[in-house]
Amino acid sequence: MFSNIGIPGLILILILALIIFGPKKLPEIGRAFGQTLREFKKSTREIADDVMKDSDEDHKTIKK
Numbered sequence: 001m002f003s004n005i006g007i008p009g010l011i012l013i014l015i016l017a018l019i020i021f022g023p024k025k026l027p028e029i030g031r032a033f034g035q036t037l038r039e040f041k042k043s044t045r046e047i048a049d050d051v052m053k054d055s056d057e058d059h060k061t062i063k064k
Contacts, residue, residue, distance in 0.1 A: 005013075018026060 017029075021029060
């Protein structure tokens with residue numbers, strides 16, 4: 001999706017974001033976005049771990 005933007009496109013997006021939100025609000029938005037990504041990755045990792053744990057338990061019961 002974003003593979004065709006390139007460096008000039010990213011710079012333009014950053015400039016527009018700076019104009020729209022201002023220099024005081026931009027760090028807050030970035031921080032909130034980072035926290036959201038961190039929580040999403042954590043949740044995804046926990047779900048994957050649960051699935052692997054259930055899969056391992058299923059394999060152990062089948063071998064018996």
